[in-house]
Amino acid sequence: MIAELAVIGPSISAIINHGDPGDWRKRKIVAERDTESVAVLALQGDFEAHRRMLSTMGIDSFEARRPEDLQDAAGLVLPGGESTTIWKFFESAPWEPALQRLAAAGRPILGTCAGAILLARDVANPVQKGLGLLDIGVERNAYGRQVDSFIGEVEAPALGGELPAVFIRAPRIRRVGGGVEVLATLSGEPVLVRERNVLAATFHPELTGDPRVHRLAFGELIPRRQSA
Numbered sequence: 001m002i003a004e005l006a007v008i009g010p011s012i013s014a015i016i017n018h019g020d021p022g023d024w025r026k027r028k029i030v031a032e033r034d035t036e037s038v039a040v041l042a043l044q045g046d047f048e049a050h051r052r053m054l055s056t057m058g059i060d061s062f063e064a065r066r067p068e069d070l071q072d073a074a075g076l077v078l079p080g081g082e083s084t085t086i087w088k089f090f091e092s093a094p095w096e097p098a099l100q101r102l103a104a105a106g107r108p109i110l111g112t113c114a115g116a117i118l119l120a121r122d123v124a125n126p127v128q129k130g131l132g133l134l135d136i137g138v139e140r141n142a143y144g145r146q147v148d149s150f151i152g153e154v155e156a157p158a159l160g161g162e163l164p165a166v167f168i169r170a171p172r173i174r175r176v177g178g179g180v181e182v183l184a185t186l187s188g189e190p191v192l193v194r195e196r197n198v199l200a201a202t203f204h205p206e207l208t209g210d211p212r213v214h215r216l217a218f219g220e221l222i223p224r225r226q227s228a
């Protein structure tokens with residue numbers, strides 16, 4: 001597990017270097033999308049690691065950088081990063097209606113760490129807006145300075161047992177609404193939750209090579225020859 005961390009170093013730095021949205025404006029915008037392709041929000045954070053994971057599962061993805069990119073998406077990943085920075089982007093263009101539409105259309109949505117914070121109804125520490133697509137309350141950076149990043153095994157009976165999980169300046173889910181299923185826990189606390197088509201993990205399933213969380217979210221999009 002520790003050895004695997006060396007491989008995920010660049011992804012971790014994409015999460016931790018939160019102040020700088022990077023040079024994405026200079027990069028070529030990938031236009032290879034179609035209705036079978038999952039949008040990966042690529043404003044900031046470790047979106048590339050999610051694309052790699054989806055690709056190993058045989059699922060096409062593309063980088064979403066404008067609200068209109070979500071229009072034909074088969075699903076959406078909101079990656080880890082810095083939720084405050086991502087909100088600045090959200091407020092600079094009509095992202096909110098585009099995200100609400102995608103959720104209302106029943107498309108699978110997976111938010112990881114900062115992505116889970118974005119999806120939540122209530123956000124604390126400090127108080128921040130949430131999309132409210134998932135009826136949970138979260139506290140940001142809630143594991144404290146000493147252990148703000150760690151690798152753990154979470155209990156995920158719904159996914160066949162223990163699941164390796166990387167926590168990086170992770171939030172804690174402090175409230176779970178009535179319609180929300182808890183799918184994994186760490187020391188008895190929820191870390192993976194789902195409400196209808198919206199799934200959120202406070203950890204980074206894209207960084208361990210274990211595809212179970214992505215499969216749970218996007219399993220219906222795996223080409224038949226691979227899922228058989």
Ligand code: GLN
Nearest residue numbers: 080081082083113114169
């Ligand atoms: N601490 C970040 C936030 O509050 C989340 C960190 C992460 O996505 N790994 O937005």
